[in-house]
Amino acid sequence: MDLAYTEAEEEFRARLRAWLAAVLPTLPPKPDPADWPGRRAYDTAWQRMLYDAGYAGLHWPVDAGGRGATPTQHLIFLEETERAGAPYVGANFVGLLHAGPTVAAEGTAGQRARWLPPVLRGDEIWCQGFSEPDAGSDLASLRTRAVRDGDHYVVSGQKIWTSHAEVADWCELLVRTDPAAPRHRGITWLAMAMDSPGVTVRPLRTLAGSTEFAEMFLDEVRVPVSHRVGAENDGWRVTMVTLSFERGTAFVGEVVACRRTLDALAAGARANGRWDDPVLRRRLGRLNAEFRALWRLTQWNVSEAQAGAAGRAPGGVPGAGGSVFKLRYSHARQELYEAAAEVLGADGADLDREWVLDRLSSLSYTIAAGTSQIQRNIVAERILGLPKGR
Numbered sequence: 001m002d003l004a005y006t007e008a009e010e011e012f013r014a015r016l017r018a019w020l021a022a023v024l025p026t027l028p029p030k031p032d033p034a035d036w037p038g039r040r041a042y043d044t045a046w047q048r049m050l051y052d053a054g055y056a057g058l059h060w061p062v063d064a065g066g067r068g069a070t071p072t073q074h075l076i077f078l079e080e081t082e083r084a085g086a087p088y089v090g091a092n093f094v095g096l097l098h099a100g101p102t103v104a105a106e107g108t109a110g111q112r113a114r115w116l117p118p119v120l121r122g123d124e125i126w127c128q129g130f131s132e133p134d135a136g137s138d139l140a141s142l143r144t145r146a147v148r149d150g151d152h153y154v155v156s157g158q159k160i161w162t163s164h165a166e167v168a169d170w171c172e173l174l175v176r177t178d179p180a181a182p183r184h185r186g187i188t189w190l191a192m193a194m195d196s197p198g199v200t201v202r203p204l205r206t207l208a209g210s211t212e213f214a215e216m217f218l219d220e221v222r223v224p225v226s227h228r229v230g231a232e233n234d235g236w237r238v239t240m241v242t243l244s245f246e247r248g249t250a251f252v253g254e255v256v257a258c259r260r261t262l263d264a265l266a267a268g269a270r271a272n273g274r275w276d277d278p279v280l281r282r283r284l285g286r287l288n289a290e291f292r293a294l295w296r297l298t299q300w301n302v303s304e305a306q307a308g309a310a311g312r313a314p315g316g317v318p319g320a321g322g323s324v325f326k327l328r329y330s331h332a333r334q335e336l337y338e339a340a341a342e343v344l345g346a347d348g349a350d351l352d353r354e355w356v357l358d359r360l361s362s363l364s365y366t367i368a369a370g371t372s373q374i375q376r377n378i379v380a381e382r383i384l385g386l387p388k389g390r
Helices: 007-026 036-053 071-083 090-106 109-121 235-248 252-272 278-308 321-351 353-366 372-383
Strands: 126-129 145-149 152-159 170-176 187-193 199-204 213-224
Touching: 007 036, 007 071, 036 090, 036 109, 071 252, 071 278, 090 109, 090 126, 090 170, 090 187, 090 235, 145 170, 152 170, 152 187, 170 235, 187 213, 187 235, 252 278, 252 321, 278 321
Parallel strands: 126 170
Antiparallel strands: 145 152, 152 213, 170 187, 199 213
């Protein structure tokens, strides 16, 4: 992997910086965090601006509606938008970073034509219907049933931690289509319209007071067979594609954000006198090295995914290295906000609600997108070649 930037890549960076400098001051104020319809409108308006400027789905294949940009251009885009303080994907998270890339890699030509352009334009929002009350990290034990009835599946069951279900148009849904098969082999990946009869959504309030998750009840919901991505009972393999994107590339912009946060903490420590503490300086220095290393690992993972896509379905699928990244990043983020509490002190943390919310949010990262225990198993078995645990 060549870490030096070419002249063309630096020109791309300069154009992007100029565009961000021109458009960001024109954005309206951010809506209240509890106003999900307002947040959807804000996030989709920003996505439309990216689309009109040619930056939506920058790294997606051209035949999937993207620009087919190189991995380096994609990382430059993430780096510059974070540094400029541009809006995050927000309510577009699942569609842009999970479902969309999965459809691009595994969907038919008709499915890609139907679902990918609305995601890129910001016209449609997706949510993720994977976890269940008794099937979180042990996802293969899911019980939501789908029974074939002609050209439809009839789906009944319950999902939990369904991201952005309150404002979603579509759901990437895992269902069990063959209860007699081994549990990894009887699962199917469906795209379900959220306005289908029989879908009930109940928001869940997190520790930070937000409601980006929900529990979802499915009562004989009819989903067309044409909305199945991949073959029937091949959903576990398709799901591994989705989770590879979630673990391998979905967090990369946040690494830049954490480095920016770390710079702010160092400046704050110098301002309030805590920089004189050598133990704190070593702690911040080690975190700086951690996030720099994670950025390099991100570059490697994205480059590997792009190289591995040659001759296969569109859309580079990250490999098991994404689990290495996710495992270390989730713990480094928690350590960052522990250090923030040390720098700010109890009084400062109490007064700054944004820091408090980020600290609370960091606690979820060792659980979301697969627990740290699951990531260690993946690294042990798929990278180190160790035998499966009993």
